[in-house]
Amino acid sequence: MIVEFGWFLDRAPWAYADPGLNRVRVGRKNLIGLLQTRLGLTRPDVPNAERVSQYLRRLEHLDAPDAWFHRSLAADPWSTAHELLAARDDAVANGWDGTLPTSTADGGASPLLQTLAAAERLGREAGGPQAADLGLAPSLADDVVELLAELGSSPLPLGIDELVLQHPEDTFPAVWRRVVGALRHRGIRISEAPEPAGAPELTVLAAETEWEAAEHAARWLAAGANGRTAVVCSDPTAVLDQYLAQRGQPRLGVGARSPWRAQDQLIPLFFELVWEPVNVHLLAEFLTLEDSPVKRRAARHLLRALSREPGTRGPVWDLAIRAIGEDETLGPELAATLDRLFSTGLLPDMEHRLPSGAQLVEATAWFAAALTARAAVVPRLQATAAQLRRVLALVAPLRRVDRKELRRIIASVVTPGAEPLAPAEAAPWLRLNHLAELGEDVEDALWWGFQSASAPTVRRWDPQDAASLARVGVQLPTPQDLTALAVRETLAAAGRCRRLVLVQAAQRNGERVGPNPLLESLVERYGPPAEPGAGLSGRIGRATRTPRDLTDEDGVWRLAGRTARLARAAAHRPAPPDPVQEVGANPALAPETMSYSQLDVLLGCSMRWALERKGGLRVPDAADIPEGSRMIGSFAHRVIEVLHGRLRAAHRAVPEAAEIAEVIEALLPELASELLLPGQKARRLTVVEAVTVAAREFFRGLEKGGVVLQEVEKPIEKDLQLVTPEGVLTVPVRGSADAVGIDEQGRTVVVDLKWYSSAKHLRQKIKEGTALQLALYQWALHEGEAPPDDPTAYFLLKQHAFASAHAHFGAAIPRDEDPGQLWGRAVRSAEFTVEQVLAGRVTATKPVEDAFAAAQAEAAAAEDGEPTTVKDVETAVGRLYVEPGCRFCRFGALCGLKGDYS
Numbered sequence: 001m002i003v004e005f006g007w008f009l010d011r012a013p014w015a016y017a018d019p020g021l022n023r024v025r026v027g028r029k030n031l032i033g034l035l036q037t038r039l040g041l042t043r044p045d046v047p048n049a050e051r052v053s054q055y056l057r058r059l060e061h062l063d064a065p066d067a068w069f070h071r072s073l074a075a076d077p078w079s080t081a082h083e084l085l086a087a088r089d090d091a092v093a094n095g096w097d098g099t100l101p102t103s104t105a106d107g108g109a110s111p112l113l114q115t116l117a118a119a120e121r122l123g124r125e126a127g128g129p130q131a132a133d134l135g136l137a138p139s140l141a142d143d144v145v146e147l148l149a150e151l152g153s154s155p156l157p158l159g160i161d162e163l164v165l166q167h168p169e170d171t172f173p174a175v176w177r178r179v180v181g182a183l184r185h186r187g188i189r190i191s192e193a194p195e196p197a198g199a200p201e202l203t204v205l206a207a208e209t210e211w212e213a214a215e216h217a218a219r220w221l222a223a224g225a226n227g228r229t230a231v232v233c234s235d236p237t238a239v240l241d242q243y244l245a246q247r248g249q250p251r252l253g254v255g256a257r258s259p260w261r262a263q264d265q266l267i268p269l270f271f272e273l274v275w276e277p278v279n280v281h282l283l284a285e286f287l288t289l290e291d292s293p294v295k296r297r298a299a300r301h302l303l304r305a306l307s308r309e310p311g312t313r314g315p316v317w318d319l320a321i322r323a324i325g326e327d328e329t330l331g332p333e334l335a336a337t338l339d340r341l342f343s344t345g346l347l348p349d350m351e352h353r354l355p356s357g358a359q360l361v362e363a364t365a366w367f368a369a370a371l372t373a374r375a376a377v378v379p380r381l382q383a384t385a386a387q388l389r390r391v392l393a394l395v396a397p398l399r400r401v402d403r404k405e406l407r408r409i410i411a412s413v414v415t416p417g418a419e420p421l422a423p424a425e426a427a428p429w430l431r432l433n434h435l436a437e438l439g440e441d442v443e444d445a446l447w448w449g450f451q452s453a454s455a456p457t458v459r460r461w462d463p464q465d466a467a468s469l470a471r472v473g474v475q476l477p478t479p480q481d482l483t484a485l486a487v488r489e490t491l492a493a494a495g496r497c498r499r500l501v502l503v504q505a506a507q508r509n510g511e512r513v514g515p516n517p518l519l520e521s522l523v524e525r526y527g528p529p530a531e532p533g534a535g536l537s538g539r540i541g542r543a544t545r546t547p548r549d550l551t552d553e554d555g556v557w558r559l560a561g562r563t564a565r566l567a568r569a570a571a572h573r574p575a576p577p578d579p580v581q582e583v584g585a586n587p588a589l590a591p592e593t594m595s596y597s598q599l600d601v602l603l604g605c606s607m608r609w610a611l612e613r614k615g616g617l618r619v620p621d622a623a624d625i626p627e628g629s630r631m632i633g634s635f636a637h638r639v640i641e642v643l644h645g646r647l648r649a650a651h652r653a654v655p656e657a658a659e660i661a662e663v664i665e666a667l668l669p670e671l672a673s674e675l676l677l678p679g680q681k682a683r684r685l686t687v688v689e690a691v692t693v694a695a696r697e698f699f700r701g702l703e704k705g706g707v708v709l710q711e712v713e714k715p716i717e718k719d720l721q722l723v724t725p726e727g728v729l730t731v732p733v734r735g736s737a738d739a740v741g742i743d744e745q746g747r748t749v750v751v752d753l754k755w756y757s758s759a760k761h762l763r764q765k766i767k768e769g770t771a772l773q774l775a776l777y778q779w780a781l782h783e784g785e786a787p788p789d790d791p792t793a794y795f796l797l798k799q800h801a802f803a804s805a806h807a808h809f810g811a812a813i814p815r816d817e818d819p820g821q822l823w824g825r826a827v828r829s830a831e832f833t834v835e836q837v838l839a840g841r842v843t844a845t846k847p848v849e850d851a852f853a854a855a856q857a858e859a860a861a862a863e864d865g866e867p868t869t870v871k872d873v874e875t876a877v878g879r880l881y882v883e884p885g886c887r888f889c890r891f892g893a894l895c896g897l898k899g900d901y902s
Helices: 028-039 048-062 070-075 077-093 111-125 129-133 140-153 174-185 210-222 238-246 262-272 280-288 296-308 315-326 332-344 357-363 365-375 379-395 403-413 463-470 479-494 518-526 535-543 596-604 606-614 628-650 657-671 681-704 760-768 772-780 819-838 845-863 870-876
Strands: 002-005 023-026 162-165 189-192 201-209 229-233 430-432 442-448 497-508 556-559 562-565 580-582 708-724 727-742 748-754 792-796 801-803 841-843
Touching: 002 028, 023 028, 028 140, 048 077, 048 111, 048 379, 048 403, 070 077, 077 111, 077 140, 077 403, 111 463, 140 174, 162 174, 174 189, 201 210, 201 518, 201 535, 210 238, 210 442, 210 497, 210 556, 210 562, 262 280, 262 379, 262 403, 280 296, 296 315, 296 332, 315 332, 332 365, 357 365, 357 379, 365 379, 379 403, 479 497, 479 518, 497 518, 518 535, 596 606, 596 727, 596 772, 596 819, 606 819, 606 841, 628 657, 628 681, 628 708, 628 727, 628 748, 657 681, 681 708, 681 792, 708 772, 708 819, 727 772, 748 772, 760 792, 760 801, 772 792, 772 819, 819 841, 845 870
Parallel strands: 002 023, 002 162, 162 189, 201 497, 229 430, 229 442, 442 497, 748 792
Antiparallel strands: 556 562, 580 841, 708 727, 727 748, 792 801
């Protein structure tokens, strides 16, 4: 057998143009595997995470208050063990046997080497039960030392006739020169491959984006036969594959390594959810994963509960659990399990109450069983189930587990995987990962992702440590040596091509991409000659082609010896969608019920109302979990509601400070659990203080104004009569008023609670007399067609103040219009809009307003006058103008306001 051996050939194909029997091409790992097979030294592979766990036990045995690594081990045990094991493996891979120099010159061995040597002695000297507990499974690093010993003593034949070195023997690290020497001593002929004598025609394709680069790279591949072509893929090829498929070429199928694959998220997400307090956003992600072990019907119940109250405690969560238990397809056992997993059985995340590994394993028993069962019918989950078993095996022996260490363990086991959008297809070309893997002559080579190509990294040792190891015969390769070898092999591989195209993109995913230093070396060796005084940068410029340089006036495209004739495409200018959609008259478009929020949407934008109420389009529950101001506002509402219940039962008007604090503490897990998460303390204290003051000032303000609070969240229902061309349309108006009371004159008082960063627009509504919500509540709470001018107010929770046109709540804001006039204009607007909708005409208001404003501005400029607004037009005909709520609308892409409508 003839074996070709090179430092960078582990992923290289065995043969391409000249395949033959008994000839293989290998790198370090594959050569070790071949020799182990021939010498009978093969062993099962042990995952690195398990070895880190084993090394951690050694470090814990060596630990002492004065140990060099003591503080690091206490702060982050797993990372400390991972880092020291990597240093140990690097030293062993270069021939270290655990000994240190006896000389104390230059200060002796460093604390790092002393720690590594102590850990090696501990492993050798441990006996009895301790040997198993302190053992360390061998890795690729240990195999090199073992091979050197076996090559000198084993009588087994190797079956290798010749070892052909891809690069000179003296360029290999010292320990590998010893391996080559041992093979020579065994009678194997050692030779060096001749240096390629060719010089490629070098072309640099410099595009602005990877999309532009992919278009021309795919055209270049489609323009040739590719029987002797190599394609080097140092970047994912998802974009390039799209252009190749358009031209009928096979896909390359190189995927990006990513931790965000759905099956790779199952384990990290679940283990984030076992700690208290629960992260409701991560819980929503877990429930919506394609491979989530929680059944879809059960997940829908829980997601609906989270979208109403963002917590796993409280009546809404309990209602969802009850619904799961009453569902015949789910049952009470699953309901109890889910409640325990995500609510009642959460593990404490406090230093003095951390769970043991056994407790953590017990808490995940259902997840492990469910994932194993699902993996039996979904093959892609079998690897995930195996990873979970590995995580649990590593966690189980630990005396205590904190969240940070668990994350480290999971990250060691669940590593990012690469899964292409479309698999690779059979192709005439040779596909490589790096040009250095090219082992035979080709006509053309295209290097996709040239800027991402890099040499293998090597550990940077402190000079003192390198010198100490050198005194015991361990010669560590320097980063400079391996980088020089990578450059040398890349240049040699380039000599095996007649034409070499390097594809460069100035930006990828919207970010600038830096150059590859290899470019200078390639151009210096193979680039075109420089013009006088131009230097290396001039030579790079002469080798570079941009997309605009590739097509001549006749439409002929040329790049690196290949041509294609292009046809000019017809120009296509995207047009925005029509903001007024004619869908045909339909009585079914009539509103069936109405609330204030629905009325506000209907008057502001009938298209949004039609999409939501008639089209059934809505945001998924997982994306509609309250957060930010919406969450805090709901939380403050409930605090006041609960306080009112207590005060009413005790016939009191203002709560005590301790009472407010007690209610807030009880409601936080139900309605604002994200404020209890790690890192949220400052925000939580700010919100708690703001809600505390808001609750106190709300009740004090009512008492001071002589208002007795009767109900919070009072249900309202009243029929609204709308006159349309088809007759009178009766629409029930339903909802609830935040706070309803009575003043000293016996009048009904309505207060609406708002949490906004700025109260300016609410005060402006009161001043202009357009506070429609307050008018609607008064209308619904009284008989008659028009609301009375009874006291109403907004209470601004964040500002701890009332805003009102009535003197009950402090300084009254003068208003332009009373509630009766406002309600009359609102009803006329509703009648007009409903008439339009029933006729099949739905309007996206904002685009219409923008077009109207542009036309008016142009007319006003021509006539030197003031432009008219849509609000002016609506007011002039006696209708209420309601500003479209585009900030809160999710359909902006449908009306052309958001996104790219092309």
